[in-house]
Amino acid sequence: MPLATATSFTRAFIPAWLVTYILASVSHTQMVLLSLAELGVSIDLSTLASSTLHDIVGLLPIYGSLIAAALFVSLSVTGFMTARFSARRVLVPVATGVAMLVMLLLMEHLLQFHLIAGTRSVLGLALQIIAGACGGALFLRIFRPSVHR
Numbered sequence: 001m002p003l004a005t006a007t008s009f010t011r012a013f014i015p016a017w018l019v020t021y022i023l024a025s026v027s028h029t030q031m032v033l034l035s036l037a038e039l040g041v042s043i044d045l046s047t048l049a050s051s052t053l054h055d056i057v058g059l060l061p062i063y064g065s066l067i068a069a070a071l072f073v074s075l076s077v078t079g080f081m082t083a084r085f086s087a088r089r090v091l092v093p094v095a096t097g098v099a100m101l102v103m104l105l106l107m108e109h110l111l112q113f114h115l116i117a118g119t120r121s122v123l124g125l126a127l128q129i130i131a132g133a134c135g136g137a138l139f140l141r142i143f144r145p146s147v148h149r
Helices: 003-038 045-058 060-081 088-111 122-142
Strands: none
Touching: 003 045, 003 060, 003 088, 003 122, 045 060, 060 088, 060 122, 088 122
């Protein structure tokens, strides 16, 4: 990979990962708080905000790393494979959404429980996939590979 392409990849990857991680973390927190509210627990705005911030910081070492790995694999493959392909605007976000799904299902299979509690419902899992797709879409907006002819 030429240095210019590696630099371009990194410049696009970091914001894509950050957006994916923040959206995934926030949606996880909101799904957990929604489950508590459904049980009758009263959740005020302060608790909502502090829980969200706490999870963004607290999930970073493990969940942030897992998301980075999943996106790296997905974007490394699709970002370069589809450089000249007109449907890449669809394929890359789909691939990053699928990467999130595969990562979460693999974690559940290996650990035998939902490490990310916000993914216990279909909606929670869908929000994680959407977070990945948003990261992939942002990656596409920023990434400019050097294409050799």
